[in-house]
Amino acid sequence: MAEVVALRRPPVRQSVLVRSPRSHTFDTFVGTMGTWWPVNPFSAGKDRVRDVTVERRIGGRVYETWADGTQVDWGEMLAWEPPELFAMTWAIVSALTEVELTFAELGPALTRVSVLHSGWEKLSDEQLAEACALPGGYLGGSFDKGWAIILGRMAEAAEGSA
DSSP states (O other), X not given: XXXXXXXXXXXXXXXXXXXXXXXXXXHHHHHSHHHHSOTTTSXXXXXXXXXXXXXXXXXXXXXXXXXXSOEEEEEEEEEEETTTEEEEEEOSSSSOEEEEEEEEEEETTEEEEEEEEEOGGGSOHHHHHSOOSSTTTTTTTHHHHHHHHHHHHHHHHHHHHO
């Protein structure tokens, strides 16, 4: 029997149930991110952010735009399969990681949105301990907490506009 070895730096996994059809939930995530994403604290520009844009194609950018027109990249689209999936690089940490979001239709107006944030092995122990938007960094569980907050805000937005 093969020995099971735990991942040294497992991916962050979070999910939320959204009372909204899958296509509407997907469109809310990618189309109105600038209205519901909690830019303070989850962005580079915080209160300066006026919009978040998702270029809807493989190779497209995901970026924030500040009030003065400055654009800051969050990442590049790696997979684009509406309304089921998109994946992107995540440039907000010290090294590129990857974020994959899946939208599973559980019923006519019920969708499970799951995030898988991986690639932590690219970061040093010091980088993993650095505080990001929330204190503690990856090692302190701040990405788990952060994605839970972000998915909760998205669910509220999708349910409120369904």
